[in-house]
Amino acid sequence: MRRLLTALLACIGIIATALVAASPAYATVFQTYGSGVNVRADAYLSSPVVTTLPGPTSVDVDCQKEGDLVSNSDGSSRWWAHVPALGGYVTVVYVAIPEDKLPGVPECDDPEPPGEDVTLADVQAMFGSRIVNPSIVQTGLPSLNQAMRDANINTPYRKAAFLATLVHESRLEYNIREIGDTRPYGGRGFIQLTGDFNYGPAGQYFGIDLLGNPDLAMSLQWSAPIARWYWTVARNINPYADALDMGRVNAAIGYPAGTEDQRRCDSFKNAIRYFTGSVPSGIICTRPAPLAGDTSQLTRTQFDTLAKNGGGLG
Structure with missing residues (x-):
């Protein structure tokens, strides 16, 4: 499904690379597919839902991180796309690309956590x-x-x-x-x-x-x-x-x-x-x-x- 959708988006010129020029300098645009896709506060299924995408949506992604595995009929992915405008993460399994990891998008630099013991x-x-x-x-x-x-x-x-x-x-x-x-x-x-x-x-x-x-x-x-x-x-x-x-x-x-x-x-x-x-x-x-x-x-x-x-x- 998402591979077919990728091809269709390419034909009508709205795949990610075609939209980069209209995006903020820090972001790359991708298209989600399906309805009811959750945007979560972090890259885990236990994280709170920030919002839900009602249908296919163009999202500006600045980085991606590895989190919980999500699977659907089209495949599986542990990668989640960070969407600053929505204040959260979307699983890559619902992004219309043929890969299971976003191409050309850097991994998120998580802040170095404090030491294990609290001081x-x-x-x-x-x-x-x-x-x-x-x-x-x-x-x-x-x-x-x-x-x-x-x-x-x-x-x-x-x-x-x-x-x-x-x-x-x-x-x-x-x-x-x-x-x-x-x-x-x-x-x-x-x-x-x-x-x-x-x-x-x-x-x-x-x-x-x-x-x-x-x-x-x-x-x-x-x-x-x-x-x-x-x-x-x-x-x-x-x-x-x-x-x-x-x-x-x-x-x-x-x-x-x-x-x-x-x-x-x-x-x-x-x-x-x-x-x-x-x-x-x-x-x-x-x-x-x-x-x-x-x-x-x-x-x-x-x-x-x-x-x-x-x-x-x-």
């Missing part, structure tokens, strides 16, 4: 004045980096969501106690563990008596593992980060919807910009209605059910 300089660059006590943050970072490895928080989106959450919960200070909170099971540690309904299960998971010794939640030994436990056991938050759904990330942390959601979403964007060099389209900052209230005492199953009823992940 004090990294979080200061991401969050600025929110880092109030650099020496405490520095002390806690080795254990926090280990917790991130254990939780598979290993992509820019996951790291951005996790760190943006913690910088608002605790300023990334492992030993912080929620100011003015005198409750026995008030907020403590990186993720501000709150409530006997969390202290009890977290203590059971690690084999420690958090109900009898709640201050362990803000110790250097346990603060980061508890944050990892909440992120992956009490909740399953990585998939929301993968989907750029900061609304559901915030709901999963367990406070009612409000202006804080947007502040955290802005920090999420800052972190993604730092890790990747740009902010992708498709970031979701608001929550679905079923998650607008305080979800802190829901079980993981109850929360997952509400999250799906609110629209799911696509």
Whole structure:
């Protein structure tokens, strides 16, 4: 199909090379085919859909990158075309060329990612004045980096969501106690563990008596593992980060919807910009209605059910 379409386009003079003169200097024009072709925020099928092309469309492509394999009746391709005007990527399998990789188009130069471990300089660059006590943050970072490895928080989106959450919960200070909170099971540690309904299960998971010794939640030994436990056991938050759904990330942390959601979403964007060099389209900052209230005492199953009823992940 796409090889036949290529030949037809050549006959009527609208193939890519014929349109280059009318394109921006940085781009080459290609023609998509088919209807309902998705433009995604990145070159992966799990990436959010930025827009959908209703039919064959001329697209200005500045570079291409390898991503998820996409197949149709005409073939397969792992290459995705970056279309700046649309703010995303189109799979090459729906571009009307005979090849599975765009001819004459350079590969995208992804920014060099920061080192695997997050450093004090990294979080200061991401969050600025929110880092109030650099020496405490520095002390806690080795254990926090280990917790991130254990939780598979290993992509820019996951790291951005996790760190943006913690910088608002605790300023990334492992030993912080929620100011003015005198409750026995008030907020403590990186993720501000709150409530006997969390202290009890977290203590059971690690084999420690958090109900009898709640201050362990803000110790250097346990603060980061508890944050990892909440992120992956009490909740399953990585998939929301993968989907750029900061609304559901915030709901999963367990406070009612409000202006804080947007502040955290802005920090999420800052972190993604730092890790990747740009902010992708498709970031979701608001929550679905079923998650607008305080979800802190829901079980993981109850929360997952509400999250799906609110629209799911696509």
